[in-house]
Amino acid sequence: MAKDIQGVGLGLAIRFAGSAWAQKYGLAKPAERLAYHSTRNGFKWAGQWLAKRQPKTPLLAAPQQRQLFDLSLSDEQQMIQDSMRAVASDVLRPMALEADQQLSVSAEFFQQCHELGISHLAVPESFGGSACDDGQSVTTSAVLAEALAWGDLSLAYTALAPAAVASAIRRWGSAEQQSTWLPAFVQEAPYQAAIAVQEPHPLFEAHNLSCKAHKTRRGFRLTGVKALVPLGGKAELYLVAARLGGKPRVFIVPADTPGLSFKASPAMGLRCATTGTLTLNKVDVPESHLLGRGEAFDYQAFIDLGQLHWCALATGTAQAALDYLIPYCNEREAFGEPISHRQSVAFALADIAIELESMRLLTWRAAARADAGMSFHREAYLAHTLCAEKAMQIGTQAVQLLGGHGFTKEHPAERWYRDLRALACQTSGLHL
Amino acid sequence: MIHLETPKKLRPLVNQARQVAEQVFRPISRKYDRAEHAYPVELDMLAAIMDGMNDAVAETGQGNSAGAGQLKQQRSKDAGNHNGSNMTTVLGLQELCWGDVGLALTLPRQGLGNAAIAAVANDEQLRRFGHCWAAMAITEPGAGSDSAAIRTTATRDGEDYIINGEKIYVTSGERADAVVVWASVDRSLGRAAIKSFVVEKGTPGMEVVRLEKKLGIKASDTAAITFTDCRVPAANLLGSPEVNTEQGFAGVMQTFDNTRPVVAAMAVGLAKAALDRTRELLANVGIRADYKRSLKNSHAIENQLYRYEADWEAARLLTLKAAWMADNGLPNSKEASMAKAKAGRSANAITLGCVELLGSMGYSEDELLEKWARDSKILDIFEGTQQIQQLIIARRLLGKTSAELK
Numbered sequence: 145m146a147k148d149i150q151g152v153g154l155g156l157a158i159r160f161a162g163s164a165w166a167q168k169y170g171l172a173k174p175a176e177r178l179a180y181h182s183t184r185n186g187f188k189w190a191g192q193w194l195a196k197r198q199p200k201t202p203l204l205a206a207p208q209q210r211q212l213f214d215l216s217l218s219d220e221q222q223m224i225q226d227s228m229r230a231v232a233s234d235v236l237r238p239m240a241l242e243a244d245q246q247l248s249v250s251a252e253f254f255q256q257c258h259e260l261g262i263s264h265l266a267v268p269e270s271f272g273g274s275a276c277d278d279g280q281s282v283t284t285s286a287v288l289a290e291a292l293a294w295g296d297l298s299l300a301y302t303a304l305a306p307a308a309v310a311s312a313i314r315r316w317g318s319a320e321q322q323s324t325w326l327p328a329f330v331q332e333a334p335y336q337a338a339i340a341v342q343e344p345h346p347l348f349e350a351h352n353l354s355c356k357a358h359k360t361r362r363g364f365r366l367t368g369v370k371a372l373v374p375l376g377g378k379a380e381l382y383l384v385a386a387r388l389g390g391k392p393r394v395f396i397v398p399a400d401t402p403g404l405s406f407k408a409s410p411a412m413g414l415r416c417a418t419t420g421t422l423t424l425n426k427v428d429v430p431e432s433h434l435l436g437r438g439e440a441f442d443y444q445a446f447i448d449l450g451q452l453h454w455c456a457l458a459t460g461t462a463q464a465a466l467d468y469l470i471p472y473c474n475e476r477e478a479f480g481e482p483i484s485h486r487q488s489v490a491f492a493l494a495d496i497a498i499e500l501e502s503m504r505l506l507t508w509r510a511a512a513r514a515d516a517g518m519s520f521h522r523e524a525y526l527a528h529t530l531c532a533e534k535a536m537q538i539g540t541q542a543v544q545l546l547g548g549h550g551f552t553k554e555h556p557a558e559r560w561y562r563d564l565r566a567l568a569c570q571t572s573g574l575h576l
Numbered sequence: 577m578i579h580l581e582t583p584k585k586l587r588p589l590v591n592q593a594r595q596v597a598e599q600v601f602r603p604i605s606r607k608y609d610r611a612e613h614a615y616p617v618e619l620d621m622l623a624a625i626m627d628g629m630n631d632a633v634a635e636t637g638q639g640n641s642a643g644a645g646q647l648k649q650q651r652s653k654d655a656g657n658h659n660g661s662n663m664t665t666v667l668g669l670q671e672l673c674w675g676d677v678g679l680a681l682t683l684p685r686q687g688l689g690n691a692a693i694a695a696v697a698n699d700e701q702l703r704r705f706g707h708c709w710a711a712m713a714i715t716e717p718g719a720g721s722d723s724a725a726i727r728t729t730a731t732r733d734g735e736d737y738i739i740n741g742e743k744i745y746v747t748s749g750e751r752a753d754a755v756v757v758w759a760s761v762d763r764s765l766g767r768a769a770i771k772s773f774v775v776e777k778g779t780p781g782m783e784v785v786r787l788e789k790k791l792g793i794k795a796s797d798t799a800a801i802t803f804t805d806c807r808v809p810a811a812n813l814l815g816s817p818e819v820n821t822e823q824g825f826a827g828v829m830q831t832f833d834n835t836r837p838v839v840a841a842m843a844v845g846l847a848k849a850a851l852d853r854t855r856e857l858l859a860n861v862g863i864r865a866d867y868k869r870s871l872k873n874s875h876a877i878e879n880q881l882y883r884y885e886a887d888w889e890a891a892r893l894l895t896l897k898a899a900w901m902a903d904n905g906l907p908n909s910k911e912a913s914m915a916k917a918k919a920g921r922s923a924n925a926i927t928l929g930c931v932e933l934l935g936s937m938g939y940s941e942d943e944l945l946e947k948w949a950r951d952s953k954i955l956d957i958f959e960g961t962q963q964i965q966q967l968i969i970a971r972r973l974l975g976k977t978s979a980e981l982k
Contacts, residue, residue: 151595154596154599154600154622157622158600158621161617161618161621175621179624180625210579210581212583212584212658212659213663215897283578347872349869349872474974484976487966487970490971490974490981491963491967491970493970494970495966497973498914498918501911502891503890505580505890505894505897506889508578508580509580526882526885527886529871529882529883530887530889
C-alpha cells in the first residue's frame with residue numbers, strides 16, 4: 145500500500161519517539177501531547193468536512209445496500225432455500241439410492257423438476273420465466289443448488305444441468321440467441337440440455353481445448369471429444385466448448401446435428417446423471433450458433449460460474465453429511481457410551497463444520513461479487529480450490545465415522561464419497 | 577443481501593491501521609524481536625496519536641474505531657444490517673497484525689482485560705477503569721485450558737476482597753495499569769464461584785515475579801504475577817458478586833465470544849503478511865500465482881500458494897462472520913470458536929509453509945518470515961487452544977455438556 149500523508153507523518157513521529165535523544169532529553173512526553181492534540185483536531189475537522197459532503201439522500205438505492213458486510217439472505221432467497229430443501233429431503237433423498245444403481249432417473253423426475261420451476265428461475269420474465277431481476281441471480285442460484293444438493297449431489301446435477309444451459313444463454317447469448325433458445329426451457333414439457341467442456345485426457349485445461357472449431361463458409365465445423373457429459377444422450381441441446389482461432393469459445397449445438405454421437409460411460413459417481421462421452425465428428429453449425437456472437441463473451445467467467453455451481457453443490461452435500469453424522473454419532477454406542485463422547489470423533493465433526501462453513505462463505509463471496517459486477521475470478525478460483533479439497537475430506541470422513549456401515553449402501557455416505565470426488569475432476573457442465 | 581466485502585465506511589480505518597502497520601510496526605519489528613522485554617517506547621507516541629483519533633471520532637460521532645475496549649455483543653435487535661464495533665475491531669487488528677502481532681498485543685490500553693471490562697463492567701466501574709490499560713490474568717501453573725480449576729482465591733473481608741494465588745502468562749502484565757484477575761470466592765462451589773477482579777498496579781501484595789522468555793511475540797511482555805494477601809475494594813469485582821450455580825461461569829466465559837474473533841483476526845493479518853512477502857520473493861524468480869492455470873497444471877509452489885490462500889480466505893471470512901453476528905445481536909459462540917480454530921491453525925500452517933517454500937531465505941533472520949512462523953504458534957494457543965475450540969464447537973453441534981464430551 146502506498147504511504148499516504150498520514151503514513152508519512154506517522155513514520156516521522158515514531159522515528160522521533162524511538163530516537164535515543166528524545167528519550168534522553170525527556171522530549172517524548174511533550175511530543176506525545178502535541179501529537180494527541182494535533183491528531184484530534186485534524187480528525188475532527190476531517191470528519192466534519194466529510195459529514196458535510198455526504199448527500200442527505202442516497203442517489204441510488206441499490207448500491208447503498210452493498211456498502212456493508214452482510215450475510216443475510218433476501219426473502220426470496222430464504223423462500224427458495226426452504227422450498228428446495230423440502231424437495232431435497234422429500235423427493236431427492238428417498239430416490240437417490242435407486243437412481244444411483246439404475247444409472248438414470250425417470251421421466252417423472254424431470255417433469256417434477258420442471259414443475260418446481262427450476263429452469264424457469266434461469267429464464268427472464270420476458271421469455272416466460274421467473275428469473276429475478278434484482279441483480280442477485282448468481283447468489284440465488286448458489287443458494288438453490290446448495291439446498292437441492294442436500295438431497296443428493298448427482299440428482300441435483302441432473303436437475304440443474306438444463307437450467308445451467310438456460311442460465312449461460314441468458315448471461316452470454318445475443319438477443320437473437322436468447323429469443324431463439326430460451327423459450328424452449330419454459331414450455332410445458334421439460335427441455336433437456338447440457339454443457340460439454342471437459343475432455344478425456346490427463347492435465348486437461350479449460351483454456352487449452354483439443355476440441356477444434358473451424359470457420360466454414362456457412363458457419364463452423366466442430367471436431368472433438370467431450371467427457372463426463374450428463375443426461376445420457378437425451379439432451380436436445382448442447383453447449384460445447386471448442387478452440388476457435390486459438391481461443392476457447394462456446395457453441396450452441398442441437399443434439400440432432402449430424403456427426404454428433406453420445407456413448408454412455410459411467411463413472412465413480414454422478415451415476416444417475418448418466419454421464420458419457422460426446423463425440424463431435426465434423427459437426428456443422430451456422431454462424432449464429434457461436435455463443436455471445438457479437439457480444440462481450442468472457443470464457444473465463446463462463447468457466448468460473450460453472451465451477452462455482454459445483455462448489456454450491458458440494459457445500460449442500462457436505463452439509464447433508466454433517467447433518468447425517470450428528471445423530472448417528474450420538475446414537476451409536478461403543479465401550480458403553482455414544483461414540484460422540486470421544487474426542488477423536490467429536491473433533492472430526494467440529495472440523496467438518498468448520499470446513500463446510502468455509503466452503504459456503506468462499507462460494508457466496510465469489511457469487512456476490514459476480515452479482516455486484518465486480519471481478520470474481522480470483523474468488524471463484526480460491527472457492528473451487530478449497531471446495532475440491534475440503535469436500536473430499538468431508539466425504540471420506542463421512543464414511544470413516546460410520547465405520548463398516550459407511551462402506552455399505554445401507555447409508556448414503558459411500559455415495560457422497562463417490563460424488564464429492566467429482567469436484568476435482570470435472571470442469572464446467574454447470575453454470576450459475 | 578449477501579455481500580462479503582470490506583464495508584465502505586470502514587475503509588478509511590483499515591487504511592489508517594495499515595499505515596500504522598507499515599510505518600510504525602514494520603520498521604521496529606525485528607528490533608523488539610531481538611530486544612525481548614525492552615519496552616517499545618515508540619508505542620507511547622502511537623498511543624497518543626490513536627487516542628487523538630479515537631476521541632475526535634467519539635466527539636464528532638463519526639462512527640467506531642478499533643480496540644478491544646469496545647467489544648460488546650450488541651443487544652439491540654432493531655431491523656437492518658449492522659457493521660459495528662466488532663467488525664471494526666477485527667478489520668483494524670488484521671491490518672495492525674500484518675505489521676507485527678507482538679507490537680499490536682502490547683499497544684497501550686488495548687489489553688484483553690479491557691475486553692472483559694467492556695463486556696461486564698457497570699457504569700461506575702467503566703468510569704474508573706474504562707480508560708486504563710488492563711491485562712487479563714487467568715492461567716495458573718496448574719490450570720490452563722481448564723480455567724474452572726483455578727486455585728487463586730478471593731476472600732471477602734468487610735468492604736474488601738483478599739486475593740491469594742499465582743498467575744502466569746499474563747500478556748502485558750508488567751506494562752498494564754491494572755490486571756483483571758480470575759479468582760474463586762468459594763472453592764467448594766466450583767466454577768460458578770469464579771469471579772473477576774480489577775487489581776490496579778501498585779496494590780500491595782501484587783508482585784510481578786518473572787517475565788517469560790518465549791518462542792515468539794517477544795515485543796509483548798508475558799508476566800508471572802503473585803498475589804499475597806492482596807486487598808482490593810469489593811467495588812472492583814466485575815459483574816454480580818452472587819454465586820449463581822446455574823450460570824455464573826457462563827457469564828465469565830461470555831467475554832471469550834467477543835475476544836476469540838479478535839485473536840482470529842490477528843492470525844489472519846499475520847498469515848497475510850507471510851503470503852504477501854512470499855509472493856513478492858517468488859515473483860523475483862518468475863513464479864507468479866496469477867490464477868491463470870488450473871491447480872493440476874500449476875507449478876508445485878504456485879499450487880501450494882493457492883491452497884494457503886484459500887485457507888487464509890476461509891479463515892478471514894469465518895472471522896468476519898463471527899464479528900458480524902456479534903454486531904447484529906446473534907449468539908455467536910460456535911462461530912467465534914470456528915473462526916479461532918480455523919484462523920489459528922491456518923496461520924500456523926501458512927507461516928511455517930512460507931518459510932519452507934523459500935528455504936534458507938525464509939529461515940534466515942534477514943527476512944521476517946521466520947519471525948512470523950514463530951509468532952503464529954501462540955495464536956493457536958491463547959484465548960483457547962485449537963483443541964478447546966474443537967471441544968466447544970463439537971459440544972454445540974452434538975448438544976453435549978462438558979461432562980459428557982470431555
